Amino acid sequence: xxxxxxxxxxxxxxxxxxxxxxxxxxxxxxxxxxxxxxxxxxxxxxxxxxxxxxxxxxxxxxxxxxxxxxxxxxxxxxxxxxxxxxxxxxxxxxxxxxxxxxxxxxxxxxxxxxxxxxxxxxxxxxxxxxxxxxxxxxxxxxxxxxxxxxxxxxxxxxxxxxxxxxxxxxxxxxxxxxxxxxxxxxxxxxxxxxxxxxxxxxxxxxxxxxxxxxxxxxxxxxxxxxxxxxxxxxxxxxxxxxxxxxxxxxxxxxxxxxxxxxxxxxxxxxxxxxxxxxxxxxxxxxxxxxxxxxxxxxxxxxxxxxxxxxxxxxxxxxxxxxxxxxxxxxxxxxxxxxxxxxx
Amino acid sequence: xxxxxxxxxxxxxxxxxxxxxxxxxxxxxxxxxxxxxxxxxxxxxxxxxxxxxxxxxxxxxxxxxxxxxxxxxxxxxxxxxxxxxxxxxxxxxxxxxxxxxxxxxxxxxxxxxxxxxxxxxxxxxxxxxxxxxxxxxxxxxxxxxxxxxxxxxxxxxxxxxxxxxxxxxxxxxxxxxxxxxxxxxxxxxxxxxxxxxxxxxxxxxxxxxxxxxxxxxxxxxxxxxxxxxxxxxxxxxxxxxxxxxxxxxxxxxxxxxxxxxxxxxxxxxxxxxxxxxxxxxxxxxxxxxxxxxxxxxxxxxxxxxxxxxxxxxxxxxxxxxxxxxxxxxxxxxxxxxxxxxxxxxxxxxxxxxxxxxxxxxxxxxxxxxxxxxxxxxxxxxxxxxxxxxxxxxxxxxxxxxxxxxxxxxxxxxxxxxxxxxxxxxxxxxxxxxxxxxxxxxxxxxxxx
Numbered sequence: 001x002x003x004x005x006x007x008x009x010x011x012x013x014x015x016x017x018x019x020x021x022x023x024x025x026x027x028x029x030x031x032x033x034x035x036x037x038x039x040x041x042x043x044x045x046x047x048x049x050x051x052x053x054x055x056x057x058x059x060x061x062x063x064x065x066x067x068x069x070x071x072x073x074x075x076x077x078x079x080x081x082x083x084x085x086x087x088x089x090x091x092x093x094x095x096x097x098x099x100x101x102x103x104x105x106x107x108x109x110x111x112x113x114x115x116x117x118x119x120x121x122x123x124x125x126x127x128x129x130x131x132x133x134x135x136x137x138x139x140x141x142x143x144x145x146x147x148x149x150x151x152x153x154x155x156x157x158x159x160x161x162x163x164x165x166x167x168x169x170x171x172x173x174x175x176x177x178x179x180x181x182x183x184x185x186x187x188x189x190x191x192x193x194x195x196x197x198x199x200x201x202x203x204x205x206x207x208x209x210x211x212x213x214x215x216x217x218x219x220x221x222x223x224x225x226x227x228x229x230x231x232x233x234x235x236x237x238x239x240x241x242x243x244x245x246x247x248x249x250x251x252x253x254x255x256x257x258x259x260x261x262x263x264x265x266x267x268x269x270x271x272x273x274x275x276x277x278x279x280x281x282x283x284x285x286x287x288x289x290x291x292x293x294x295x296x297x298x299x300x301x302x303x304x305x306x307x308x309x310x311x312x313x314x315x316x317x318x319x320x321x322x323x324x325x326x327x328x329x330x331x332x333x334x335x336x337x338x339x340x341x342x343x
Numbered sequence: 344x345x346x347x348x349x350x351x352x353x354x355x356x357x358x359x360x361x362x363x364x365x366x367x368x369x370x371x372x373x374x375x376x377x378x379x380x381x382x383x384x385x386x387x388x389x390x391x392x393x394x395x396x397x398x399x400x401x402x403x404x405x406x407x408x409x410x411x412x413x414x415x416x417x418x419x420x421x422x423x424x425x426x427x428x429x430x431x432x433x434x435x436x437x438x439x440x441x442x443x444x445x446x447x448x449x450x451x452x453x454x455x456x457x458x459x460x461x462x463x464x465x466x467x468x469x470x471x472x473x474x475x476x477x478x479x480x481x482x483x484x485x486x487x488x489x490x491x492x493x494x495x496x497x498x499x500x501x502x503x504x505x506x507x508x509x510x511x512x513x514x515x516x517x518x519x520x521x522x523x524x525x526x527x528x529x530x531x532x533x534x535x536x537x538x539x540x541x542x543x544x545x546x547x548x549x550x551x552x553x554x555x556x557x558x559x560x561x562x563x564x565x566x567x568x569x570x571x572x573x574x575x576x577x578x579x580x581x582x583x584x585x586x587x588x589x590x591x592x593x594x595x596x597x598x599x600x601x602x603x604x605x606x607x608x609x610x611x612x613x614x615x616x617x618x619x620x621x622x623x624x625x626x627x628x629x630x631x632x633x634x635x636x637x638x639x640x641x642x643x644x645x646x647x648x649x650x651x652x653x654x655x656x657x658x659x660x661x662x663x664x665x666x667x668x669x670x671x672x673x674x675x676x677x678x679x680x681x682x683x684x685x686x687x688x689x690x691x692x693x694x695x696x697x698x699x700x701x702x703x704x705x706x707x708x709x710x711x712x713x714x715x716x717x718x719x720x721x722x723x724x725x726x727x728x729x730x731x732x733x734x735x736x737x738x739x740x741x742x743x744x745x746x747x748x749x750x751x752x753x754x755x756x757x758x759x760x761x762x763x764x765x766x767x768x769x770x771x772x773x774x775x776x777x778x779x780x781x782x783x784x785x786x787x788x789x790x791x
Contacts (some may be wrong), residue, residue: 035499038486047489063493063571124484192421192502196517196707203518261504261519262559267670267713273721276554279500279561280572 006155007093013086014146017106020079021140022296027072028136029292032188033285036065037129043118046070051077076114083107086146099149106146109139130189134182137296144300148307153234161312164228166235169220170306173213173242177299180209184295210253213298217242220305232312238305245298252291259284421460421484423508425450426527427704429594432688433601437700449596452611457589460507465585468612472622473585481582496575497582504559509586510705511680517707519559525680526583527590529618530741533724535628535733538740541621543628547580557721584622591618631736634728634763642767649768652761657754660765663714663743668772670716676743678712685709712742720773731773732766 031037040046046054051073059070083106090103113135120128148154183206190199220239229235257263262277278284430446431437458464461483465475485495498507504523506513511525524531533550534542554562563579566572592615599606599614637645653660653668665671677685677692684701685692692698692709720726724734738746747765750756757765 035485038484038495039493041486041488047491063487063491064569065493066487066491124486190503190514192498192507192513194514196512196514199514200517261515262557265520267557267716267719267721270719270721273557273716273719274726276556277559277561278565279554279563281565 005095006152007095007150009089009093010086010099011147011150013082013089014143014150017079017082017086018140018143018147020075020082021143022293024072024075024079025136025140025296026289026293027068027075028133029289030068030285031065031072032129032133032292033288034065034068034280036069037120037126038124039063039065039069040073040121043121046073073117076110076117080107080110080114083110099146102146102149106139106142109135109142113139126189126191130185133185133189137181137299138178140296141299141303145303145307148304153308154311157234157308157311158232159312161232161309162228164223166220166223166229167306167309167313169216169223170302170309173216173220173302174299174306176209176213176216177295177302180206180213181295181299183209184292188292210250214246214250217246235305235308235312238301238308241301242298242305245294245301249291249294249298252287252294255287256291259287421507423450423454423460423589424506424510424705426508426510426590426593426597428684428701428706429527430597430601431701431704432684433597435688437703439703442704445597445600448600449593452596452606453589453593456592456611456615457585463585466612466615469615469619470623472588472619474581477578477581478585481578493571493575496579497586500563500575500579501583509583509590512705512707515559521558521710521712522680522707523559525590526587527594528680528683528741529587529591529621530679532739532741533734534740535631535737537629538738538746544577544580544584545628547583548576551576551579553725555723556726557719558723588615588618588622629737631729631732632759632762634732634766637767645764645767646771647768648761649764649766649771652757652765653768658747658757658765664717665714668717668769670714672714674743675711675713677709678743679741681709681712714743717769717772722773726773728766728770731769732762735765735769736762 031039042048044051049055054070059067083103087100087103087107090100094100094103113132116128116132116135119125120132183202186202187199187206190202217239221243223229224232224235224239258275259277259281262275263272265272267273425443425446426449427442427446430449431442434441434445436442456464456466463475463478463482465471465473465478480492480494481496483495483498485493485499487493502513503515504513504519505511505526506516506523509526511523513523516523529541531542531547533555534546536542536546550560551563552567553564554560563576566575595614595618596606596611599610603610652658653664654666660668661672662674663670663672663676681692684690684704684706685698688701690697690701698706698709715721715723722730722734724730724739734744735747736749738744747762748756749759749762751758
């Protein structure tokens with residue numbers, strides 16, 4: 001029934017919201033990188049002005065941290081408006097009730113994230129900034145999920161795949177990338193009261209998860225080319241994206257450490273021995289920010305893979321469950337799901 | 344402003360301080376280490392009141408509020424930390440009660456004198472060696488108030504490594520090599536003043552501008568590229584000096600408290616004054632002879648003479664830097680920061696079971712201060728000929744690198760020509776040495 005009712009409008013609006021969320025995450029990362037979270041002391045206004053009435057000259061030609069923070073707020077507000085419009089578009093054009101509910105959930109998530117950002121300012125609490133930083137990529141994942149459930153693939157996927165190792169790889173990847181995000185956020189928002197041992201523990205766990213994620217990605221790459229998954233070429237796109245992103249992310253991760261703290265083995269060669277970190281340098285900021293933003297993309301790609309795997313195996317699971325129930329009913333002599341017409 | 348007799352507390356009501364009849368300071372140290380945290384009370388009894396809002400929703404709101412209040416109370420209160428490591432080293436004891444008592448008392452007095460990380464203060468009895476306006480701007484949480492002036496510079500740029508107290512034990516400290524500097528000793532490595540004296544502020548500005556190559560200390564030169572941040576480096580230097588003075592006073596108070604349990608107010612002020620005065624009169628750098636430029640055969644001969652000097656008993660450079668200046672000499676030592684709590688406290692830094700006893704007090708694993716491999720050019724104090732001259736003539740304070748004795752060229756001192764030969768030799772093997780580098784790092788980063 002759903003397959004014939006795909007709404008292009010809902011898909012395009014979802015895509016627009018998702019595309020807007022990513023620069024918002026990038027800008028939010030810049031706020032953290034430049035410690036600009038408190039560049040504006042009030043919320044929801046900006047130095048007493050309405051968010052959209054703050055003089056643009058003071059914003060664009062003012063201090064850099066103010067530029068970043070106010071820009072982050074404005075983009076977030078614009079995203080909120082688009083999310084409201086997405087809810088309206090869903091109610092106007094979307095036939096599936098659960099998708100309409102998803103649009104409401106996305107709006108709620110975006111509003112909550114905005115309020116969390118406001119609380120961070122009002123309380124001036126870095127711990128709330130940490131939570132805000134963790135929730136941002138999750139909202140991005142939510143917006144991307146809206147795109148996925150309205151995509152052509154969602155409607156056209158053949159439900160023939162028997163669930164195998166790839167499902168567990170995809171589930172594991174999603175969980176690990178989210179956990180990695182939380183760990184990374186802790187490292188970026190490390191409180192001044194932290195003991196070195198705590199920070200070291202976070203760093204080591206972050207490295208361990210990076211290793212596990214890399215392993216799972218390559219395991220997934222191996223699996224999608226096995227005979228079972230060979231007919232499902234659509235599964236290859238997310239896994240190849242993950243492979244590329246993992247390479248980029250590991251490189252950026254090393255770069256982030258070097259940009260923040262230098263290398264612990266400088267005496268290896270002349271270049272490393274003479275490397276001086278540029279505090280608040282442009283390229284250093286871009287590397288650190290890129291690491292954070294690529295982490296968000298890894299979560300979205302893991303979700304994309306999981307979505308495609310589950311979409312292809314969902315019917316199979318259902319049929320298997322229904323079959324088992326029928327079998328069970330036949331044994332007990334009672335009508336099962338098949339008998340009630342649910343299938 | 345500094346009269347504890349008129350006050351009944353030093354850090355709010357949780358930290359009672361009293362003076363005995365003889366004017367000594369007493370502070371209940373148990374409170375100093377574990378301070379109670381205030382939590383905004385929320386009346387959970389209100390949950391029973393039937394309102395238009397449904398019960399679970401009201402409960403949810405309350406729980407969120409409690410959570411946020413706890414977060415606010417728990418995370419926004421940032422205090423300096425007592426110097427427990429110095430207390431343990433001075434007492435040569437790992438008895439936590441004893442260490443906390445001494446460290447806590449010194450901490451309480453230091454807090455009364457110098458305030459807190461959010462509200463720093465300066466005793467009127469001391470000479471004004473720091474600009475308190477800049478100290479206040481650098482202190483406190485990061486952000487701008489309605490006046491649009493940025494505050495909290497130290498927490499923005501430095502706290503991750505140097506720690507809130509300036510103890511070099513920030514969150515990332517144990518993963519860095521070398522460890523971040525502990526300002527509380529009052530010792531700074533790269534400066535234009537002699538060993539044992541304080542640096543001038545221009546030295547510290549220079550370090551912040553050019554960073555330290557091959558270490559985790561960044562160059563903050565990019566700050567100079569933006570108008571709104573261009574004075575931040577000077578403000579940070581003021582705060583570093585403030586932290587250093589506060590920390591050194593605290594360390595000396597610990598020593599005094601170990602020797603004499605009850606300190607008179609005059610003694611406390613005398614200690615603080617001595618530390619503050621050590622920062623006075625450091626404005627003029629020591630005059631270092633300028634190395635004349637040589638070329639061709641004359642330069643080659645000078646470099647060769649420098650090489651011989653490098654290996655000679657007179658300079659004994661090769662003992663640490665090795666015969667070939669690759670940093671592999673037989674004599675490798677720890678820096679003074681490490682020796683303070685190890686060798687001077689009767690602990691062998693190479694013996695894990697011994698130094699590990701100091702870990703609960705904030706000690707990081709002792710690391711040998713390896714001599715520089717001069718072939719890599721990683722001259723942390725600067726790679727210009729002028730910098731190399733300064734390092735040889737003035738040494739590196741706190742590190743095993745001694746200052747050369749300049750004199751008439753007798754068996755125990757270097758003649759200026761010998762100094763020049765040595766400088767030219769080092770400059771020749773580092774290969775990166777330039778005649779002048781006063782603005783090289785700025786220019787380098789300005790083009791980024």
